[in-house]
Amino acid sequence: MKIRSLLRGRIKLPFTITFVAVFLLLNVRTSYAGNALNDGESSGIQQQKKQVTGVIVDIYDEPLIGVNIIEKGTTNGTVTDIDGNYSLSVAESAVLQISYIGYLTQEINTSGRTTVNITLQEDTQALEEVVVVGYGVQKKVNLTGSVASIGAQKLENRPMVNLSSGLGGLAAGVQVRQSSGKPGSDGASILVRGTGTFQGSNSPMIVIDGVVVDEGNAINSVNSEDVESVTILKDAASAAIYGSRAANGVVLITTKGGRKEAKPRFSYSSLFAQSDVSSKFKLESNTAEWMEMHNRAVMNMNPAGVVADPTLLPYKQSDIDTWRAASLNPNGTDNEWGVPNYLAYPNTDWTKYFYYPSFYHKHTLQVTGGGANNTYLLSAGYQSNPGTMPNTSLEEYSMRANVETTVADILKVGTRTFFNQRYGDVADSSTGGALFYINQMVPAMTPEYNGKYGALEDPTLNASMNPQNMENPLARLLLRDGQHITSRLNTTWYVGAELFDGLNAEIKFNYQDALWDQREHDVNIKRYSFRTDEVLAEYNANLSLATTSRSFTRQVARNLIGTLNYNKTFGDHDISALLGYEQTYWNYNGFSASKRGLLDYSITDITTGIEMSSIGGSYKRDYAMISQFGRVNYSYLLMFRTSLKPLTKK
Known part of the structure; x- marks a missing residue:
């Protein structure tokens, strides 16, 4: 009877050394506090103390x-x-x-x-709190692995352009790094x-509403306002x-649903x-200073030669003085x-033209509710991000329908469906594109x-700096026009x-369809001298050499998942x-083509190329996988836990 009482009181010491380590650590802290008090007394800082005891x-x-x-x-x-x-020395109040x-x-x-x-009360809410895990949910108190759960409140309280970048700093051991600021690639x-x-990818596996999404940017197609929780299996x-697919961890995204017997509730x-x-x-934005620096560089490399022949300096002092x-x-x-x-005598700071403030806006309209036997969430979203560089803007539209109906009190039927479409500009703002030239600019x-x-x-x-070989990086951002369209249905x-x-x-049953449709064409851009308003150079001056291109890629996935869950x-x-079974099929294919020669710069469809x-x-390829998996969790008095996870794949 006594053993039974001790177990009910959560006595762990006889069964595990983990508690002993914690116990000793806390004793060290107590000793530290006592030393701090002694130090304070020796330094003349006196404070009224009393000894509080209890059980x-x-x-x-x-x-x-x-x-x-x-x-x-x-x-x-x-x-x-x-x-x-316990016994503790504390201040009077x-x-x-x-x-x-x-x-x-x-x-x-x-x-x-x-x-x-003191009599402590059990936190029944904490004991019953569940966390989304692979193919189901578990009581948080029964978890045996390392899991981080991020609720909707944490996500809603921070502004974010997309879901992946918004996860930064919300989970220990999870690094979130953004390598580009271009809308759509951010x-x-x-x-x-x-x-x-x-070797290979270090990205975690992404699971949306219980289904694996094998497409790189899929996490950002989910409207962050629709997310109920994000769980990271570490x-x-x-x-x-999930087997070897989860070698780099798993990010589980669960979206919101409606509530039974709730009137329609609109939120914006x-x-x-x-x-x-x-x-x-x-x-350097001062042209006179820029010319003097180049002169000093030549002088430092060949001082004797410049002294003997000052014309070796690339810039004349008279030009510097005039500028x-x-x-x-x-x-x-x-x-x-x-x-x-x-x-006539410009002093250009190129960074002001490349990076400028822009105003981003995002809007979401939701309606949630339900009856005695059904729940629903309908959502529509729009965002516009003009970017901080020309020709890099992005517009995005999203829709979601999460609907569930209960039949005969034992059967539930539902869907979780979302659609996302993006329209992006085509400028190459990478270090291999326009930015490649900015460090060469005068x-x-x-x-x-x-x-x-x-x-x-x-x-x-x-003499080496003629208008033909001196680039205008701002104009290079506009050398290609068109549109990149991305559509995702899940x-x-x-x-x-x-x-x-x-x-x-x-x-x-899950169906995923992702489409990438990219259309680009050359643009004719003339470059002027603003002293005389005459054309000194021209990009894409020859219609017969101008190009138009089109690429189209499609990825389709089908998943069938059956599970039996027992909780008692x-x-x-x-x-x-x-106990579960999963069958997955992926298909990936695409093409790209480019034509040279345009009839006119306003006629840019690829079919009009000469x-x-x-x-x-991308060559057509498909692959499939069949999995059988299982998991057993056992807990005694919410203290002693074990977990087994057999898994087979073909």
Whole structure:
């Protein structure tokens, strides 16, 4: 009988060394607090102290061992012994914070008291809280693996452009890194507990509403306003149910649903934000200084030669003086062309033209509710992100329908369906595109004025710097026009039934269809001298060499999942079991083609091209997988737990 009482009181010490380690650690903390007090006394800091003692028990009047007692606002604390007793030296009006796993935290004011006996109440909500895991849910208290759960409230309280980047800092051991700020390419890479392999992908597996999504950017197609929770399986024990596919961890996304017997509830959320580059690199924007730096560089490389022949310097001192004088009066027109000096003698800071603030906005409209036997959530979303560079904007539309109906109290039928479509601009803003030229730029060029693009204003400054080989990076961002369209459909239909008390069966069918349609063509751009308003250089000047291209890629996936779940509590024994079967098929194919020669720059469809210049694409491929899996969890008194996860794949 005594053993039974001790077990009910959560006595773990005889069965595991884990508690012993924690117990010793807390004793060290208590010793530290005592030393701190002694140090304070030796330094002359005196504070009225008293000794508070007591015993802490549960609702069955059984003593609790290892309960944390902390003096609020300090590091002074202790833990209860095997009989639930404690003793702590505290300030006269101290407040004690009492906490213990599985019980509600209490705060007790000790003013005028030296004996404080406490009865802790079980936190039934914490004990019954469930967490989404592979192919089902488990009680949080029964988890044996490393799992991080992020609720909707945490996600809703932070502004985010997409779901992946919004996960940063919300889960320990999860690294979220964003490598691009271009809209549509600004999804973050997720690493669970660091790099898992030096070859291949380190990305975790993505599961949306119980179905694996084998498509790189799928996580960002989910509207963050529709997400109920995100669960991250971080170790092998928690992710083993998915086999080798989960070697880098698993991110489980569960979307919201409606509520039974609830009137229709409309909600609207919007986000307005300004996007800007947090750190800009600095380029020399004063042309006179830029010329002097180049002269000094030549002088340092060949001092004797320059002394003997000053014409080796690339820039004349008279030109430097003229440019500097004009920059002192930028609005003056006292030059031979009669235009403002800021056009005749430009001093361009290229980073201001490449990176500028833009206003991003996102809107979501939801309606939720339900009747006695059904629930529903309908959602529509729109976002517009113009980007911080020209020709990089993105528009996105999304729709979702989560509907469920109960038939005859034992059978449920439902769907979780969403559609997402994006329209993006085509500029190549990478370091291999327009940014490749920005470090080569001279400030003696006006990027754009009155809808026209500039060229090098004074080619006589340096013979090697003629307008034809000096690029205008801003104009290069606009050399290609067109549109990148991405469409994603993900629909899941399921039927579930309670066969008998504790045993539930579910069959789920999922269909995924992702399309990438990219259309691009060359654009003719003339580059002017704003001194004379004449064309000095031209991009894509020859219609016969201009190109138009089209690429189309499609990925289709079909999944069939059947599971049996058993959950039952027998007295102090908690048992859950899962048996499942999954069949998956993927198909991937695409093509790309490019034609050279346009009839006119306004006629850009690929069918109007004159000559085929290239044709190719992704070869058609498909693969399939059949899996049988299972899991058994056993818990005794919510303390002693074991988990088995057999898995086979073909």
